[in-house]
Every structure is written in C-alpha cells, then in structure tokens.
Amino acid sequence: MTVHAQPVLAAMPTIDDVRAAARRIGGLARRTPLLESSRLNDKFGARLLFKPEVLQRTGSFKFRGAYNKIASLTEEERARGVVAFSSGNHAQGVAAAAQLFGARAVIVMPADAPAIKADNVRAMGAEIVPYDRYSDDREVVARPYVEKGMALVKPFDDPLIVAGQGTVGLEIAEDAAAMGIRVDAVVTPCGGGGLMAGIATAIKALSPETEMWGAEPEDFDDTRRSLAAGSRVGADPAGTSICDALMSPMPGELTFAINRKLAAGIVAVPETSVAVAMRDAAAHLKLIVEPGGAAGFAALSSGEIELAGRTIAVVLSGGNVDMDLFARLVAAI
Amino acid sequence: MTVHAQPVLAAMPTIDDVRAAARRIGGLARRTPLLESSRLNDKFGARLLFKPEVLQRTGSFKFRGAYNKIASLTEEERARGVVAFSSGNHAQGVAAAAQLFGARAVIVMPADAPAIKADNVRAMGAEIVPYDRYSDDREVVARPYVEKGMALVKPFDDPLIVAGQGTVGLEIAEDAAAMGIRVDAVVTPCGGGGLMAGIATAIKALSPETEMWGAEPEDFDDTRRSLAAGSRVGADPAGTSICDALMSPMPGELTFAINRKLAAGIVAVPETSVAVAMRDAAAHLKLIVEPGGAAGFAALSSGEIELAGRTIAVVLSGGNVDMDLFARLVAAI
Numbered sequence: 001m002t003v004h005a006q007p008v009l010a011a012m013p014t015i016d017d018v019r020a021a022a023r024r025i026g027g028l029a030r031r032t033p034l035l036e037s038s039r040l041n042d043k044f045g046a047r048l049l050f051k052p053e054v055l056q057r058t059g060s061f062k063f064r065g066a067y068n069k070i071a072s073l074t075e076e077e078r079a080r081g082v083v084a085f086s087s088g089n090h091a092q093g094v095a096a097a098a099q100l101f102g103a104r105a106v107i108v109m110p111a112d113a114p115a116i117k118a119d120n121v122r123a124m125g126a127e128i129v130p131y132d133r134y135s136d137d138r139e140v141v142a143r144p145y146v147e148k149g150m151a152l153v154k155p156f157d158d159p160l161i162v163a164g165q166g167t168v169g170l171e172i173a174e175d176a177a178a179m180g181i182r183v184d185a186v187v188t189p190c191g192g193g194g195l196m197a198g199i200a201t202a203i204k205a206l207s208p209e210t211e212m213w214g215a216e217p218e219d220f221d222d223t224r225r226s227l228a229a230g231s232r233v234g235a236d237p238a239g240t241s242i243c244d245a246l247m248s249p250m251p252g253e254l255t256f257a258i259n260r261k262l263a264a265g266i267v268a269v270p271e272t273s274v275a276v277a278m279r280d281a282a283a284h285l286k287l288i289v290e291p292g293g294a295a296g297f298a299a300l301s302s303g304e305i306e307l308a309g310r311t312i313a314v315v316l317s318g319g320n321v322d323m324d325l326f327a328r329l330v331a332a333i
Numbered sequence: 334m335t336v337h338a339q340p341v342l343a344a345m346p347t348i349d350d351v352r353a354a355a356r357r358i359g360g361l362a363r364r365t366p367l368l369e370s371s372r373l374n375d376k377f378g379a380r381l382l383f384k385p386e387v388l389q390r391t392g393s394f395k396f397r398g399a400y401n402k403i404a405s406l407t408e409e410e411r412a413r414g415v416v417a418f419s420s421g422n423h424a425q426g427v428a429a430a431a432q433l434f435g436a437r438a439v440i441v442m443p444a445d446a447p448a449i450k451a452d453n454v455r456a457m458g459a460e461i462v463p464y465d466r467y468s469d470d471r472e473v474v475a476r477p478y479v480e481k482g483m484a485l486v487k488p489f490d491d492p493l494i495v496a497g498q499g500t501v502g503l504e505i506a507e508d509a510a511a512m513g514i515r516v517d518a519v520v521t522p523c524g525g526g527g528l529m530a531g532i533a534t535a536i537k538a539l540s541p542e543t544e545m546w547g548a549e550p551e552d553f554d555d556t557r558r559s560l561a562a563g564s565r566v567g568a569d570p571a572g573t574s575i576c577d578a579l580m581s582p583m584p585g586e587l588t589f590a591i592n593r594k595l596a597a598g599i600v601a602v603p604e605t606s607v608a609v610a611m612r613d614a615a616a617h618l619k620l621i622v623e624p625g626g627a628a629g630f631a632a633l634s635s636g637e638i639e640l641a642g643r644t645i646a647v648v649l650s651g652g653n654v655d656m657d658l659f660a661r662l663v664a665a666i
Contacts, residue, residue: 033366035388039456054619055368116616123372279656283449286387286621286652319619323612323663331660 013159015205018166021068037284046307054319062093068164070097078103083145085138088117090155095126108142114322156194157252166198172313173206188315189295190214192248193255200262211264215299217241223251224266245292267299274298279330290321346492348538351499354401370617379640387652395426401497403430411436416478418471421450423488428459441475447655489527490585499531506539521648522628523547525581526588533595544597548632550574556584557599578625600632607631612663623654
C-alpha cells in the first residue's frame with residue numbers, strides 16, 4: 001500500500017465545508033444579529049450592517065473555528081488534549097470549545113496579551129504557557145505538547161478553522177437575503193487571514209458580486225504587502241499596534257491562497273481611525289469593540305472602499321479589550 | 334347623550350394589552366436577545382440572563398411604549414403632531430416613532446440632558462424645547478403644545494405606554510420558556526415605573542411565581558419610599574444622580590398602582606455599584622450601558638435579592654451615555 005505525501009497546501013474549504021461547520025456549531029455559537037444605526041448610515045452615506053461578533057461566545061468569532069476543529073477530531077485525539085498558540089481570542093475560543101468536550105487545553109500565549117484574555121482562558125480551565133512575542137517563536141514553544149500527542153489547533157491556517165470562521169459570512173449572506181438586501185461589500189479585520197478567507201469562501205459562493213475587503217493595522221500589513229508582492233511576505237518586524245488581535249507576522253499559506261483569489265483588497269488603517277471606529281461603535285451601537293475588532297469599521301474612513309449609496313456589511317470581530325485601555329482610547333478623541 | 338367623566342385612574346393594562354403592543358411594534362422594535370456570561374454567572378453564583386435594551390432602536394426600551402402609543406392615536410390626532418417631556422430616552426423613542434409615522438414631534442427636554450440624547454432627537458427631525466430640570470415644571474412647559482391640539486405622549490403614566498414597555502417582559506417570558514428555563518426573578522431599573530409596571534404585567538400573567546424587582550438610585554428612591562409609605566411620595570427634592578434616566582420626581586399614579594400590587598421590592602443602589610455594573614457589562618457582555626440602565630444589574634450586589642443557584646433576568650434598559658462620562662466611570666474603578 002502506497003502512502004501519498006500530504007500536499008503542501010491543504011485543500012481550500014468550500015461552501016459545503018462552511019455549511020457543515022454551521023451545523024456543528026449550531027446551538028453552541030451564538031447566531032449574532034445584523035445591527036444598524038441610522039446615525040452611522042448618515043455619517044458614512046451608506047447602509048451599514050454590523051455583524052457584532054463581540055457578542056459571540058468568548059467575545060470574538062474565534063469560537064466558531066475552534067469548535068469546528070475540535071469537533072472534527074476523533075474521540076481518541078480529543079482525549080489526548082489540544083494545544084494552541086494565540087494572542088488571546090483564539091485562546092479563548094479553543095478553551096471554551098475544549099471545555100465543552102471536557103478536553104485538556106494548553107494555550108501558548110504572549111506574556112503581554114490583554115489581562116482580560118488571559119483571565120478568561122484560565123476561567124475556562126485551560127493552562128497558559130506564556131512566551132515573549134518579540135523574541136520567542138510560538139510554534140517552537142508549542143512543539144513539545146504536540147510531540148506528546150496533543151492536537152494542535154492552529155489559529156488560522158487550517159481548512160476546518162477557515163470553514164468555521166466562514167459561518168460569519170454564511171450568516172451575513174442568509175440574513176441579508178431574508179431581509180431582501182443585496183450586500184455590495186463585506187469588510188472584516190484581517191490578522192492571519194482566517195476570518196477573511198472563511199467569510200470570502202461563503203460570500204463569494206452565495207453572492208459572487210459582493211466585494212470582500214480586509215483591514216489591517218498600518219504597521220502590521222502583511223497580507224496587504226503579500227497581495228501586492230504576489231506571494232507571502234511578512235510585516236515590518238519592528239511594527240507594533242494597539243490591534244493585538246491582528247499582530248500575526250505573516251499570512252497563512254492556505255488563507256493567503258484563498259484571500260489572493262477572492263479579495264477586492266486590503267486597507268491599512270491608522271490607529272487614530274481605529275480609535276474613532278471604537279468610539280462610533282460605542283456611541284451608536286452600544287458595543288465594546290477591541291482595537292483589532294474595529295479595524296474593518298475603521299477602513300470605511302480610508303476612502304479606498306466605495307460607500308455612496310451602497311450596502312456594506314462590517315464585521316466587528318471581537319470585544320476583548322481591557323477597560324482601562326478602552327476608556328483611554330474612546331475618551332482621547 | 335351623557336358623557337361620562339374619565340376615571341381618575343386609567344385602567345390597568347393586561348397581558349392582552351401587552352400582546353397587542355407586541356403585534357404593533359413587531360418588525361419595528363428589535364426583539365433583543367437574552368445574553369449570558371459564564372464569568373458573571375460565576376461572580377454572582379446565579380444564572381443571569383441579560384435583556385440588552387441598549388441594542389433596541391434608539392438605544393433604550395422607550396421606543397416600545399412610544400410607538401405603541403402613537404400607533405394607537407387616530408390619523409387626525411397624529412396629523413396634529415405629538416409632544417413629550419423626557420430626560421432623553423423617552424424623547425428619542427417618541428422622535429423615532431413619530432418619524433416613522435411622518436408626524437411632527439416636539440420634545441420638552443432638560444437643558445442638562447446628555448448631549449448624545451439631544452443630538453439623536455434632533456437627528457430624527459424632532460424639535461427640542463429645553464427646560465431647567467430644577468426650577469421649571471416640565472408639564473407646564475409642555476402645556477401650550479397640548480392646548481394647540483398636539484397629543485401628549487407621557488413618559489410612563491399611560492396604559493398604552495405601560496403595555497408597550499411590557500413587551501420587554503413578554504419577550505423574556507417567551508424566550509425563557511423556549512429555552513426551557515424557569516426565571517426566579519426579574520430585576521429592572523425603575524424611574525417613573527413604566528418599564529417595571531409593564532414587565533410585571535407580562536411576567537406575573539405568564540409566570541406568577543417569578544419575583545419582580547426594581548432598582549432606583551439611592552438619592553432618587555421615590556418608588557421605594559412610596560411602597561414603604563403605601564402611597565405616592567416624592568424623592569428627596571435635593572437629590573441628584575448620575576442615573577439621569579431615573580430622575581423622575583414621583584411615581585406615576587397608574588404605574589405605582591401596578592407596582593404596588595406586583596412588586597417584590599425596590600432596591601436603592603449607590604452610584605459606586607452602578608459604575609461597577611457598567612464596567613462588568615462592558616468587560617463581560619461587551620455592552621455600553623448608561624448609568625440608569627445599569628441600576629437593575631447593580632441591585633444584584635445589594636444582598637437584598639436572593640441569588641444563590643437561582644435564575645435572574647436582568648434588564649439593561651438603555652445605553653445612551655456620553656462617551657467621556659462612560660470612560661470616566663469605568664476607568665475609575
């Protein structure tokens with residue numbers, strides 16, 4: 001019997017994989033609504049439909065992909081536990097999903113991750129292994145756990161993770177259709193690209209003319225640079241950002257392949273726009289959005305995405321921000 | 334033909350009136366979800382189901398009653414316009430409902446109401462007539478407009494307003510039943526008592542054993558004092574509060590009659606508890622709640638409501654707070 005080597009690039013997930021993920025997470029992930037504010041519509045001259053994943057279980061979209069991945073492991077695999085490396089939101093998603101299965105979870109997390117994210121991970125019974133974001137390689141830190149037989153739940157570069165995050169796009173498409181609305185564009189924050197790739201997979205299958213936009217912090221624009229270069233390149237290694245959730249150093253192999261094919265473009269947003277977006281979401285939608293979660297909304301102020309008279313779905317991907325930072329950012333404007 | 338004088342006390346609304354209101358506002362008011370946080374459940378040792386009316390159209394529950402009232406006017410009455418006096422949230426509810434009917438709206442509003450509330454009222458095309466909260470009688474300021482034939486949309490003491498706000502309680506009862514959950518108590522902020530009376534009307538009809546609790550600011554506890562006295566008395570005239578939405582000087586005649594009959598009690602909450610509740614809602618539910626909107630949640634820390642092992646529905650009634658005040662309150666803890 002011949003064993004074929006696994007292809008370098010994992011198979012791209014399809015809309016069927018996203019639908020399968022939706023069935024797995026059904027009743028466990030919250031089906032977040034589409035929210036609208038006439039004040040924000042007036043401000044931007046567009047109809048804006050906000051997808052508030054800040055209201056998702058664990059405060060970000062990450063539970064969707066993590067649960068889809070862990071549910072797809074065998075019982076034997078789950079019994080050996082799971083390990084993940086994450087800036088915080090994926091950590092919480094993995095911890096929550098593992099807890100539902102009664103599986104052990106080890107999270108390799110930057111030592112400077114927001115306290116709220118680390119607290120929440122511990123509260124869900126997961127173990128935290130801290131590392132230095134600037135000097136350690138998180139994949140190396142996670143390796144001994146993988147070698148002990150624990151399943152690695154990658155933050156984005158896995159077709160099951162991408163398909164899980166894609167349920168955000170499936171819900172947007174279904175809910176817009178139920179409201180009789182045609183969505184001209186979807187804008188989402190982009191870190192490693194899993195959420196964007198998943199949404200694009202769903203949206204482009206169900207509504208091919210809808211544009212798919214991503215948003216990255218100005219100083220962490222690895223996917224934007226990669227799209228321009230035509231191949232994966234990293235962000236400026238000296239770059240830093242208030243958007244801790246979007247500080248992935250390089251697009252994923254799979255996620256870049258998908259986003260390269262499906263994206264209309266990536267907007268690099270300055271931190272001042274992120275703070276204004278956070279304040280607008282707080283004042284008019286009554287939502288706490290973390291900096292990285294507000295990047296897609298911030299991209300509307302760039303002038304790069306056509307707004308006038310159009311309907312734009314804006315993903316607010318997470319809300320796990322320390323209150324002191326939140327207060328400082330929204331009060332400073 | 335004999336014209337009978339109207340009875341002093343308007344008829345108490347029933348569950349049928351609440352159901353009729355639910356039909357009128359259906360598709361226009363948002364059916365807000367019940368949100369839950371395992372962290373907050375752990376903190377309070379109870380299962381907490383939050384009803385986030387901050388996500389309601391206009392950022393508070395007030396649209397429900399205002400729309401129910403204005404929809405119940407005749408077309409001729411609506412053509413003459415409506416007038417309302419309000420600390421801000423009722424103003425926005427009335428402005429939004431009048432706008433949907435294309436009716437003129439005049440709002441008599443305290444000059445020191447939060448800027449966000451006045452801005453929103455103006456953005457919905459209503460006219461603002463400012464008055465001094467401490468020296469003017471708002472009913473006197475509104476009178477000339479009523480004498481010109483405009484319909485007065487009272488903030489709480491009207492059976493149609495009470496029935497409209499009661500849809501909050503109807504939704505809690507229906508959604509809890511759909512989830513197979515028995516709610517042991519409902520806690521809501523209490524200003525003039527319309528929201529509390531409406532919720533009590535619905536909850537006590539559908540789930541008679543559920544306790545109905547209200548919460549007032551420590552220095553604006555007119556309903557608590559009135560329940561203790563057995564008749565309507567005012568709050569301390571020198572009282573002031575960060576809970577601008579709850580600074581009604583005296584319970585309504587109708588609302589007091591209902592709350593006296595149906596309430597388990599009223600908790601007077603200190604402002605420090607309100608700020609902690611606002612921070613908890615922000616950190617764990619990702620919601621912006623205004624001080625008055627957080628009073629019911631704050632009441633859980635009083636020790637007056639039994640929590641251990643029980644299921645408590647907590648109404649977060651509004652989120653219209655100026656961002657600078659919000660930032661100051663949640664950062665100060």
